[in-house]
Amino acid sequence: MRTPPLPLAEAQARLLALAPSLPVEHRAVTECLGHYLAEDLHARRTQPAAALSAMDGFAMRSADLPGPWRVIGESAAGHPFAGSVGAGQATRISTGAMLPHGADMVLLQEDSERDGDGLRLTGELPQPPSRHVRPAGMDFTAHETLIAAGQRVGPAQIALAIAGGHSHLPVRRRVSLTVIDSGDELVAPGHLPDLHQLPASNGPMLCALASCLPVDIRHAGPVEDKLDHLAGALDAASAADVIVTSGGASVGDHDLVRPALEALGASIDFWRVSIKPGKPLLVATRGRQVILGLPGNPASAFVTAYLFLLPLLRAMLGARDALPRTFPARLATPMARGGGRMEFLRAVWDGAHVALDPLQDSGALSPLSRANALVVREAGADAKPAGTDVPVYLLENGGIA
Template sequence: MKAPPLPLAEAQSRLLALAPSLPVEHRSVAECLGHYLAEDLLARRTQPAAALSAMDGYAMRSADLPGPWRVIGESAAGHPFGGEVGPGEATRISTGAILPKGADMVLLQEDSARNGNELSLTGEPPQPASRHVRAAGMDFSSRETLISAGSRISPAQIALAIAGGHSHLPVRRRVSLAVIDSGDELVPPGHLPDLHQLPASNGPMLCAMAASLPVDIRHAGPVADELAELVRALDAANSSDIIVTSGGASVGDHDLVRPALEAVGASIDFWRIGIKPGKPLLVATRGSQIILGLPGNPASAFVTAYLFMLPLLRAMLGASAPLPKAIPARLAEPLAQGGSRMEFLRAIWDGASVRLDPLQDSGALSPLSRANALAVREAGAEAKPAGTDVPIYLLENGGIA
């Protein structure tokens, strides 16, 4: 008797448990965008290292308010004042310059008037006195954790790491991924198909989804529905960390992914999950290699890649939270009751409410291209009126973030 499809959460957990821990390497900060930090990153310095002015104006002692003052020099960014500010004295100061010794306040230039070296108050003094002063260590202190292990490295984190004194970061090595799409009906991109054929769009779509991560991608196909051809393609990808196939994972006479995997010595870990679209997902291993057999319908391939391929890649790269996170969104229209499987419906979220695309066929690409979210309808869920919430997954940057 055929085993029932696995629940989504169980299938994801089983897949991620297979993810090997890739070796750590130290890469130049400039090469680390999109990687996940392998270890906590500690600051090697304090920022600011000394108190700085946040504005252009004059540095002085707050005890000398309301003035007047005598200007005795200047502190500019990169060129600090070498002396000390005493009673009744001030220095000209620019944004980012070190606050001179003895000063604890910056008076804005628009709140002052200067005649030669004589300075007087014309506006309101800062409240509190330290308002325009960036205290030493305001941003971070030496030995403080700047970025936690498992965090994805963004442009802002690259800047933070450099500010913290780092030129190289510990990250996992890049994942090698082979994408194989198969089917006698497929023709390469750019070839106009006959009536019985289709352009091979899944492989490039899957490669594009993976390209947002530090992954080295090889694409093969379309491969004919012949066991020997599929075995040859799998053997050619023997050195890849992950193989992702598209099509041929179901139980039809021409669905040859399972027998091909058996022929190359792979072991099936699980097959079929309780979601729509995407039920005939297959997961296998060959040594340390993980093989994902995705369905051939484009919406099914996209959804399963979003829920399984991308989380697997993130896990292997060291992400602390590899699975996508759902958020609640208000329905703009009623949602019918659910069926026997959890559904991922192509939808458009406008920031306030979510509207389902009227075309939900798993073979249709136009609703997938319009969608910026996947709305979740749980198995057996009751009908929901407009205005109630459903979970959605945001497809930022086309579902690749």
């Protein structure tokens, strides 16, 4: 089956509709980096649980301003003052310490002068008086939603979950992924190729790209361009959630991914997408398993993995937003008129402008290694002068924010 080239959005939607739902497990929060929450996470406690001082100084009643006061004790972080603050009284207080009962303000130590137990105002009063007080529940309150389902767990989310009283988080289990290189011309890394050969670089590149997500990766190949060899490699990966092949997905006499899949009883969902690079993308299923046949040219393999493999993995892991997002960036150089397909041009974004690499051949790795962005050029788009805003995908960390 050779389907007409699908528009990008339709192809992505069809692929994500195939994503199987993985079982939920409760993992230790410290092991959840990069996962996506499977359920809303609610606070089991209030943070802070009591009013705290945001600065070093003295705690007292605002009703007693402008003083003077008598210092009757100290409240330190982890060691609260046991009594109450009454009229004309104050306690020494440190950052993060509980405000004593009766106190509602903190006077900074640099705005005061202490003589024995006596304390007087020498600087400015805090405005409002509660300025240096962190009230109970300032951060969050018990039962409040801390992290929504589908949100990615990063370092800050780990800290927030722990602060909310959680030791384990509900996440989808890790995805099992097999990456297969195919092609008679490929030589395994570590061996210098002859003139008619190429280093098998796509597989390690795809493994590295997928490793930014909680995925267990197996790399197989390079596999020879023989139907039984490729079918055997695919069959050996029958337990994987996802198989990704690199090379052999086009229409040449030695492009054997499709016939190998059909020999194993896989169902082809679509084959070819109207993008450049990456047109000969193949998507198939075998039971709950999803198979992506990526092109063999390295830039094509990278772009299709970025636009299809990573979104599929995110969807399986429960991401709320599986697809990457573009942002507008200003062209540093002119961009020529678009062709018949949507294009993804390797480029460098410097924080203000995006510059297209002069070499855009899909077989070239050096521009891909220089790039930290992909500029989207719509099919048939008019030429654009420097200074025009264009949609851009950022590539750092697999394009995951």
